[in-house]
Amino acid sequence: MLSLPKKVTIIEVGPRDGLQNEKQLVATEDKLQFIEGLQQAGVEEMELTSFVSPKWVPQMADSKEIVAGTKKVGRQFVLTPNERGINSAREAGADALAVFVGVSDSFNKKNINKSTAESMETLKPLIQKLKEDGVFVRACISTAFYCPFEGAVKPEDTIRLCRQFVDWGVAELSVADTIGMANPAESYGLFQQLKEAFPDTLITAHFHDTRKMALANIFAALQAGVDRFDTSAGGLGGCPFAPGATGNVATEDVVNMLHRMDIKTGIDLDLLAKAIEKIESHVSNPINTGIYTLYKNRS
Known part of the structure; x- marks a missing residue:
């Protein structure tokens, strides 16, 4: 018998992760309408x-304009790579911050010109200060399964890195299949270990759909007990520092799958499609994810 949650939390990453690699500059007002x-x-x-x-x-x-112009609803993250970014985010009024590091040294060096160990050494006092100030901190773990430069990443290496963050008091771990190479067996295996190792920490799965296995990987993670997923409306995104990494899994496709399995998300698919319409004309490539295409054809 399947073991599935009754409710899942969707963390929408389209405004940041979805647009960061978009070559065509999107106006602030258009981003705010999308949000x-x-x-x-x-x-x-x-x-x-x-x-x-x-x-x-x-x-x-x-x-700064995005933070100032967004209606405060629920929890809103901003990504901060270093002390300067953290200070700027706090000055702008952000109260939930995300830091990031790659399990793979090669990826981390390509991304922020530091080894993983160097990044962690830098982040430790920053996270401790944020925790003292009562800031919600999520740690984004890149290349948790595979690295575009080193290949397969050992699960124990990912878990070891996550343990450091948990020991420092982060509230959430967002664990990413950065280049979309993981398969469902690997998804289930790693997330089952993470849920067992860190029962008091929010565990979020972040999948890219490079090889069209994101939905299968999400289904496997659900069975491992994960009930939080990063997704991107319209399937927008891709990491500029990860060759071959295509867009994130589409929010609308994930929500549709969950709803078909009677798992609640609190998200209205029709209104979600209308939100995607708001951004579609401002990005370089047409949006042709499964559920959104059906919506457009129906309209």
């Missing part, structure tokens, strides 16, 4: 933007 549409659809947890150098990620240059 508002997602909120109207019932999304209560969302990754809004990132406080990174505009030199490296020009799309995120308006991070």
